[in-house]
Amino acid sequence: MSTPSEMANKVFSKKNQMGNSTSKVALRPVNRSRLHEEIVSQIQRKIISGEIKAGEKLPAERELAVELGVNRATLREAVKKLEAQGLVEVRHGDGVYVKDFLESENLDVLKAMIYHEGGVDSTIIDSLLIARIALLPEIAAVAAVKRKDEHVQKLKEIVELGKNMPALEADLAVHHTIARASENYLVIFILNFFNKLFREYGKYYFDDPQNEERSRKFHREIFSAIARGDAPRAKRIMRDVLIYARERTMNAMRKSL
Amino acid sequence: MSTPSEMANKVFSKKNQMGNSTSKVALRPVNRSRLHEEIVSQIQRKIISGEIKAGEKLPAERELAVELGVNRATLREAVKKLEAQGLVEVRHGDGVYVKDFLESENLDVLKAMIYHEGGVDSTIIDSLLIARIALLPEIAAVAAVKRKDEHVQKLKEIVELGKNMPALEADLAVHHTIARASENYLVIFILNFFNKLFREYGKYYFDDPQNEERSRKFHREIFSAIARGDAPRAKRIMRDVLIYARERTMNAMRKSL
DNA sequence: ATTGTATATTGGTTGAACCATTGAATGACT
DNA sequence: AGTCATTCAATGGTTCAACCAATATACAAT
Numbered sequence: 001m002s003t004p005s006e007m008a009n010k011v012f013s014k015k016n017q018m019g020n021s022t023s024k025v026a027l028r029p030v031n032r033s034r035l036h037e038e039i040v041s042q043i044q045r046k047i048i049s050g051e052i053k054a055g056e057k058l059p060a061e062r063e064l065a066v067e068l069g070v071n072r073a074t075l076r077e078a079v080k081k082l083e084a085q086g087l088v089e090v091r092h093g094d095g096v097y098v099k100d101f102l103e104s105e106n107l108d109v110l111k112a113m114i115y116h117e118g119g120v121d122s123t124i125i126d127s128l129l130i131a132r133i134a135l136l137p138e139i140a141a142v143a144a145v146k147r148k149d150e151h152v153q154k155l156k157e158i159v160e161l162g163k164n165m166p167a168l169e170a171d172l173a174v175h176h177t178i179a180r181a182s183e184n185y186l187v188i189f190i191l192n193f194f195n196k197l198f199r200e201y202g203k204y205y206f207d208d209p210q211n212e213e214r215s216r217k218f219h220r221e222i223f224s225a226i227a228r229g230d231a232p233r234a235k236r237i238m239r240d241v242l243i244y245a246r247e248r249t250m251n252a253m254r255k256s257l
Numbered sequence: 258m259s260t261p262s263e264m265a266n267k268v269f270s271k272k273n274q275m276g277n278s279t280s281k282v283a284l285r286p287v288n289r290s291r292l293h294e295e296i297v298s299q300i301q302r303k304i305i306s307g308e309i310k311a312g313e314k315l316p317a318e319r320e321l322a323v324e325l326g327v328n329r330a331t332l333r334e335a336v337k338k339l340e341a342q343g344l345v346e347v348r349h350g351d352g353v354y355v356k357d358f359l360e361s362e363n364l365d366v367l368k369a370m371i372y373h374e375g376g377v378d379s380t381i382i383d384s385l386l387i388a389r390i391a392l393l394p395e396i397a398a399v400a401a402v403k404r405k406d407e408h409v410q411k412l413k414e415i416v417e418l419g420k421n422m423p424a425l426e427a428d429l430a431v432h433h434t435i436a437r438a439s440e441n442y443l444v445i446f447i448l449n450f451f452n453k454l455f456r457e458y459g460k461y462y463f464d465d466p467q468n469e470e471r472s473r474k475f476h477r478e479i480f481s482a483i484a485r486g487d488a489p490r491a492k493r494i495m496r497d498v499l500i501y502a503r504e505r506t507m508n509a510m511r512k513s514l
Numbered sequence: 515a516t517t518g519t520a521t522a523t524t525g526g527t528t529g530a531a532c533c534a535t536t537g538a539a540t541g542a543c544t
Numbered sequence: 545a546g547t548c549a550t551t552c553a554a555t556g557g558t559t560c561a562a563c564c565a566a567t568a569t570a571c572a573a574t
Contacts, residue, residue, distance in 0.1 A: 034349075034557065036337065060524060071559045073330050076525085080293065080334045084341035084365075092291075092525050093567030105450035107362050108341070110442060127441040134395035135388060142387075184384040185367060190447070193362035291526065317555055328528045333556085349556050350536030 035070055039078035042068075044112055047087050047098055054100035058088065061096070085109055107193045120201075122253045129246040132194065133239065135187060136175075140222065140238035141231040143181035151181035155223040162219060167212040168202050174219050178238075181226070204252070211248055214241065292327055296335035299325075301369055304344050304355055311357035315345070318353070342366055364450045377458075379510045386503040389451065390496065392444060393432075397479065397495035398488040400438035408438035412480040419476060424469040425459050431476050435495075438483070461509070468505055471498065 046052045058064060061079070065072040079096060082088045086104040089097045101109055114124045143151070154177045162170035172195045179191040198205075206212050218241040225234035303309045315321060318336070322329040336353060339345045343361040346354045358366055371381045400408070411434045419427035429452045436448040455462075463469050475498040482491040 036557085062524080073333075073560090074558060076330075077334055077337045077557095079525095080337045081341045084338045090525070091567080092565070093523080095524065095567095102445060103449055105364050105446055105453060107364070107446060110446050113442065123440075124442045127443050130395075130399075130441060131392060131443045131447075134392050138387075138391035183380075184387060185370065185381045186384050186388045186447075188359060189362055189364060189367050190388075190443075192360055196362060293526085319555080330529090331527060334526095336556095347556070348536080349534070350554080352536095352555065 035074050036077040036081065039068060039070065039075060040081045043078070043082060044085070044087060044109075045116070048101055048109070048113055048116055052098050054098055056098045057094075058096040058098065107190075111193075111197065114197075120253070122250065125253065126246070126250055128194065128197075129242070129249060133242045133246065135190070136178075136242060137235040137239040139182040139184055139187050140178055140226070141235040142184065143178045144226045144229055144231040144234040146181060146183060147226055147229055148181065151177050152223075152227050155219075155226060159219050159223045162216070167206045167215050168198065170219060171202075171206070171215050172198060174222065178222070178226070205245070205249060208248070211245075214244060292331050293335040293338065296325060296327065296332060297338045300335070300339060301342070301344060301366075302373070305358055305366070305370055305373055309355050311355055313355050314351075315353040315355065364447075368450075368454065371454075377510070379507065382510065383503070383507055385451065385454075386499070386506060390499045390503065392447070393435075393499060394492040394496040396439040396441055396444050397435055397483070398492040399441065400435045401483045401486055401488040401491040403438060403440060404483055404486055405438065408434050409480075409484050412476075412483060416476050416480045419473070424463045424472050425455065427476060428459075428463070428472050429455060431479065435479070435483070462502070462506060465505070468502075471501060 043052075043058075052058070059067065061072055061075055065075040068075060079088065079090065083090055085106045085108055087099060087101055087106075087109065089099055091097065101113070104110075110124070114121050155174065158170055158173050158177070162173075175191055176195060179188045182188075206215065218237065221237045222234060222241075225237055300309075300315075309315070316324065318329055318332055322332040325332060336345065336347065340347055342363045342365055344356060344358055344363075344366065346356055348354065358370070361367075367381070371378050412431065415427055415430050415434070419430075432448055433452060436445045439445075463472065475494065478494045479491060479498075482494055
């Protein structure tokens, strides 16, 4: 809740609103993409689309820099990011080789795979929803067993004050709290990934009043179950809502195609 | 099986063996850490250990470069990697800010959290083993339902020829194949993470002949279940072996402390 | 055929300079 | 006192030109 980026997102210059300072304008961050980020996107896309295959050697840095119209130092910064994503392997004195992105462990790559060629890949989305169903009920049960005042209190606040905040934000907070309560670090990291995705694209789900109401009900029930330490009930409640969400989400995606 | 790094690992100069060309010498890769990687490790460690807290601003690049005794371009390459890991946020004209690493989604960070201050953090290891138990049985069931000849054949080969390869390698291959068979991309990525960890540190587990035999048995049984499309059985077999592995692993870690 | 050597290629690092953005200090104006 | 625009110093972003270090390759020597 207090990372620099989130703090920064709450501040914007009034000048950009062109006098429309009171109404809620849907502002998107200015595209001030840094050069090396633009390069990362380009190469990342070519790798994930299969245009560049695993095992191939990229052109030499000096060549690539000329081709892209940037300085070699800038290109190198991009290559370092690609290396951190596990998409390329750099060999001193030899060259930069493309790796098999399906052998990656970097969820940024998975995210890029979702949004390839304009649309979203519903197959990958479904794999996320399925994994969530397998994982989170168990984690909810663990949270109910370990329950600490800190987390129960946090859930209570979300349920009580949550009516004043968007359903999406309340939902992200509930999952975040349960993950923290479970003290399972892998799940915490995976949930960070989920929540970042949902923060960008989950609004469509909560636009449906029926889904929002289902979500509010889930918040009340899971809080109750965890507060009482009823692990089996927490597990079932979590499972039910995730199965519901998967069905609704996949149906919506099917319709939009 | 064909990433550049793995191909490279099978090739080495005989000169490094200093005339001992026939005996099996335990050679470790020369530590030819590039400067920017050394820098990444240093700063990563300081962030994860809490020495640098979330929200703090790092010294200016020009200062930091002098302090580390490297050129600013080199430092910047390191910062780009840290940024890709979600550990810092760079703001043009302002500075480099440390982010809360518990809000990261990068499993490299989780790996670094495991190996902090010399030893391994058994709490995090256990969270991996728990998540694995929640996740993989369901994925084994999916694999049994979707079963394709390609994957069944691969499992058969591993079971038949696996006796000639180390149990660790056979085990990694089995899990890899099942993940691919499930076609669940998130699980594939998470399993890439697991397998990379186990390839480094799983040998201790398979040093125990009892564990190795248990693993071979698992390979035979899961192959049989998936080949017959028996999803419930595949699920149970996977679950049983993972629970066994968790108990043995955690017991071993407790003893070594 | 094997081994050693020279060379070109490629990534790694350096130093200096300049551009672009930001935050804070300043001062004018209300 | 508070608000606003201006100025300016600090900081990240990019460029340029070199040189260092590791590697692959071709070639010569054996």
